[in-house]
Amino acid sequence: PCPRQVRSYYVDWRMLRDLKRRKLAYEHADERLRINAIRKNSILPKELQEVADKEMAALPRDSCPVRIRNRCVLTSRPRGVKRHWRLSRIVFRHFADHAQMSGVQRAMW
Amino acid sequence: KDKSAASKDSAPEGAAKRQADGAETLKQQLLDIIGNMKVEVSYRKKLQQLKASESKKQALNKLEGPDSEGSLPQGTTEDTQRGKPLNPELVKAASAVASSLPRNQKQTESELLAQLRRHEETTDKQKKGGTINIRNVISEMTVKRQTPTHRNPRMSGRISLQLDEDGQRIRPGRSSAQSIDSRRSLKVGKRLNIFTKASTEPEHALKTVSSPTIWDLEFAKEVAAVTAQPPRNGFEEMIQWTKEGILWEFPVDNEVGMEDDAEFHEHIFLEKHLEGFPKEGPIRHFMELVICGLSKNPYLSVKQKVEHIEWFQKYFEEKKELLQEI
Numbered sequence: 001p002c003p004r005q006v007r008s009y010y011v012d013w014r015m016l017r018d019l020k021r022r023k024l025a026y027e028h029a030d031e032r033l034r035i036n037a038i039r040k041n042s043i044l045p046k047e048l049q050e051v052a053d054k055e056m057a058a059l060p061r062d063s064c065p066v067r068i069r070n071r072c073v074l075t076s077r078p079r080g081v082k083r084h085w086r087l088s089r090i091v092f093r094h095f096a097d098h099a100q101m102s103g104v105q106r107a108m109w
Numbered sequence: 110k111d112k113s114a115a116s117k118d119s120a121p122e123g124a125a126k127r128q129a130d131g132a133e134t135l136k137q138q139l140l141d142i143i144g145n146m147k148v149e150v151s152y153r154k155k156l157q158q159l160k161a162s163e164s165k166k167q168a169l170n171k172l173e174g175p176d177s178e179g180s181l182p183q184g185t186t187e188d189t190q191r192g193k194p195l196n197p198e199l200v201k202a203a204s205a206v207a208s209s210l211p212r213n214q215k216q217t218e219s220e221l222l223a224q225l226r227r228h229e230e231t232t233d234k235q236k237k238g239g240t241i242n243i244r245n246v247i248s249e250m251t252v253k254r255q256t257p258t259h260r261n262p263r264m265s266g267r268i269s270l271q272l273d274e275d276g277q278r279i280r281p282g283r284s285s286a287q288s289i290d291s292r293r294s295l296k297v298g299k300r301l302n303i304f305t306k307a308s309t310e311p312e313h314a315l316k317t318v319s320s321p322t323i324w325d326l327e328f329a330k331e332v333a334a335v336t337a338q339p340p341r342n343g344f345e346e347m348i349q350w351t352k353e354g355i356l357w358e359f360p361v362d363n364e365v366g367m368e369d370d371a372e373f374h375e376h377i378f379l380e381k382h383l384e385g386f387p388k389e390g391p392i393r394h395f396m397e398l399v400i401c402g403l404s405k406n407p408y409l410s411v412k413q414k415v416e417h418i419e420w421f422q423k424y425f426e427e428k429k430e431l432l433q434e435i
Contacts, residue, residue: 026146034424037399038424043395044391047435048432051431
């Protein structure tokens with residue numbers, strides 16, 4: 001299998017990898033949910049649950065949602081990102097001062 | 110026919126004896142006539158009356174006896190006032206109806222005869238075909254007399270800006286012009302019936318179009334690109350955005366794009382999907398819990414829920430051997 005070459009422009013490779021993880025997580029979300037439902041069960045027999053454990057481990061590592069990191073959309077900064085705007089604090093401040101963020105004002109009270 | 114004509118002559122005069130005799134025969138005739146006429150729809154009644162009157166007129170014309178000639182002019186002098194001879198049979202029917210009704214006989218009879226006269230008029234008009242009287246056309250038009258004395262101040266008012274103290278234009282002639290226009294308004298006057306109403310043509314059969322060729326598509330795209338002018342103002346910009354889908358349609362419809370055709374019972378009662386599972390045992394217990402959870406889920410569509418259950422079914426079938434060992 002030949003992995004596709006990256007032709008579009010992402011800020012850095014970490015951003016790309018994060019994007020791949022998100023895609024995989026979306027694809028395997030249902031399966032993960034169902035296998036987990038079998039695992040975290042007190043009714044079904046334990047052997048079944050062990051089998052489910054093994055199946056879970058067999059899934060690609062990047063398909064788990066825990067691995068996704070909410071990076072800044074513009075600078076790919078992993079820390080200091082505000083969820084609502086998906087922007088890092090520096091970029092946010094830059095835009096807000098230039099009055100390019102709708103409804104954002106400097107706080108004063 | 111002599112007797113009937115005589116009775117018809119006497120009836121409006123009010124002779125009692127002859128009225129009694131005439132009433133009986135008239136009633137018989139009336140019943141026959143009314144039996145033919147349908148009372149449900151008045152329009153149909155008129156049509157039938159007209160048809161009957163036409164046929165009877167033809168019959169009468171064929172007779173050309175002295176009786177009919179004698180009866181008709183008498184009938185005209187007595188019954189009609191507008192100079193149109195009414196069909197004697199219809200007159201008979203009218204008088205019979207009037208006699209049968211409890212109220213004032215003469216009044217009802219006169220009303221009925223007036224109605225009949227109107228019918229006759231309409232039939233004649235339809236026969237002639239609605240002549241276009243030139244008189245009607247010309248009556249509305251008036252000769253335009255040029256008033257040079259009036260014009261000059263108006264023209265001068267147009268060319269030179271007569272400024273008031275405030276700086277607003279003086280238009281003294283304006284009100285007079287408007288009044289002249291209002292006098293010759295559009296809705297006044299008789300209908301000329303020159304133009305026939307444009308009938309809604311039935312849509313032609315769908316022209317069989319083979320799948321649009323690439324050239325057609327390209328042409329359409331070109332046309333759209335040329336005609337799409339940049340928006341002149343904010344409203345047109347918003348319209349463009351709404352068409353593209355960037356802007357929502359107002360008032361906001363919360364259910365745009367959400368088409369849940371399934372009823373609520375399909376969401377809640379999911380036990381019918383549990384047929385593939387064994388009826389007893391931990392698996393059944395587990396699946397019932399799953400169904401309970403799904404029925405409370407408002408975010409999934411029915412399809413997704415069914416897929417969920419089917420996935421479990423497949424999974425447990427694959428693990429059947431394992432389960433049997435246990």
